[in-house]
Amino acid sequence: EDQVTQSPEALRLQEGESSSLNCSYTVSGLRGLFWYRQDPGKGPEFLFTLYSAGEEKEKERLKATLTKKESFLHITAPKPEDSATYLCAVQGYTDKLIFGTGTRLQVFP
């Protein structure tokens, strides 16, 4: 059964304090691993797609990496506006997105 586990559940950072969010997954035939950002009361906002182990993608202060078992979302020198819930999802042979429960990030000035 396809499964996604995200850790930590919640993360509090001081502005400028870099950290990483983890997404562990098991999936039959990985077609893609996706990272989304979700603000309270809004729909998820697409960040990255990773397709194969070793792949990395960057956008501003965010960098996503992928291995055969997990993905990391690295946040470098975060700002308060980076506060949100970050969701990881995988797509396997079933074509559906299987989401993790997310990491709630709070960045304090």
Next chain:
Amino acid sequence: GAVVSQHPSWVICKSGTSVKIECRSLDFQATTMFWYRQFPKQSLMLMATSNEGSKATYEQGVEKDKFLINHASLTLSTLTVTSAHPEDSSFYICSARAGSRTVVYNEQFFGPGTRLTVL
């Protein structure tokens, strides 16, 4: 690019009434649209997948007669919650995946969500 809208953004209705939620892809054609439900502090739960011009595929445990989905065009899908009850109160989010009849992209782009409250 890749903008998805939902209407309404919130709705309050009486128990027993029906509510229709629209999902539109504004700047791309979406051969496939998805409907999710999200409870407070929980992740997204897929309810159904709809392909333009064909019947929706519902996930196990989702009542297809209660949650009617129509995907009449490449830019519009609707979800109708029939005979709504308080337990149907939730945050409903749609997503759209770009593609044509020969090419399908992987990324799903999400709408802003609709907050449904049934009294």
